[in-house]
Amino acid sequence: MSSPSFPSINKITVLGSGVMGHGIAQVSAMAGYQVVLRDIEQSFLDKAMEKIRWSLNKMVEKQKLTQEKADEIFSRIKPVVDIKQALAGADLLIEAVPEDMNLKKKVYAEVDSNSDQKTLYASNTSTLPITEMAALTSRPTRFIGLHFFNPPQLMPLVEVIPGSKTDPAMVDMAMEFCRKVGKQPVLCKKDVAGFIVNRVFIPLVHEAAYCMDRDNASMTQIDSAVKFRLSFPMGIFELADYTGLDVIHKATVEMHSRDSKVIYPHPRIKQLFEEKNLGQKTGKGFYEYKGNKYERINLTEEQAATYDPTKLLAVAANNAAWLVTNGVCSREELEKALKLGMGLKKELFATVQEFGPQNVVKALRELAAKYGSFYEPDPYLVNWRG
């Protein structure tokens, strides 16, 4: 993979071995790249390599890979603590450290002073402004957002987000890289808070918490309705626990600080974060779990029938509509992103059509009258054309 001004990509360094970092390292190794996975402590890397082994074993179990192939992939990933050693010879750096601008500043300063001139930079940030991050580095034209979805091993979407100075050849390289690792890229045309999918997902977690209070509904009632009536693969509390309340909280803070209109924060998310009840990985978040392994919540169609999820649909559709109205993506790209990044089994706007766009707008107007302008319906919904 090369272009006149860009080197071909052979060696990839992934910074940060958490949920996203280890998954990105795995999919890159599966595509044949030599991968270095870097973290600040050996114990983090040991845990990450254990998770990669678990995931590859699952794929062998499901006959998606042979044992031999899985072993070969595993051997292509080299866990490294030393930053200089980790960056030596890297063609592409993918940064996946926690979502905190101060931390990113420190990381990019360290990266810049240790990386080769040729190394291209990509950030797996879920919410931070790409242009601002690119400006922290010595190579803003060779910096791009590459936003994978959890679990990177299974979710086919990557959002590609150029900053204001990103070279168009870098965009081409990123799109090609995504395809090479078996993913489908969607271009996010504007560097907005939450990009495409998180603009819909993160506010929805807060809204689900409000629905519990306002409608006196249980988590499993709401989650069952989200799964069986809004065609999500998981309930929204279930998905928040799966994603991690640390990730949700940090994304909330960043998105809200960039644009207070994008989110109506519910205090429960911050509280869970402060209590270190981070979801599946700590054994407790909204729900409680038996261990820290992959586990699903029992949601049923019977429970789904007892809760009307119109308000949740309305909030999701309103944020989605904002993206289309503001030229961040087309309606087709939006639906593609939601299908591939969140596993929606039916198009979101098809669900709006099913529930009745007038009912969706009515729900938003009622919420706006009680709780303020966050809920004001977007013109795209008000002037619904189907």
Ligand code: 3HC
């Ligand atoms: N590697 C390999 N296999 C894995 C895996 C992994 N990392 N994680 C789970 N699996 C396996 C499971 O163990 C299960 O295997 P089993 O059949 O042996 O039990 C199998 O995959 C399928 O799992 P499920 O039976 O639970 O079935 P689903 O059909 O629901 O698929 C899912 C699981 C793909 C996770 C699906 O539920 C889904 O799409 N959920 C939504 C996820 C989502 O929305 N992600 C995006 C969150 S937002 C984000 O990441 C952005 C960030 O910036 C916040």
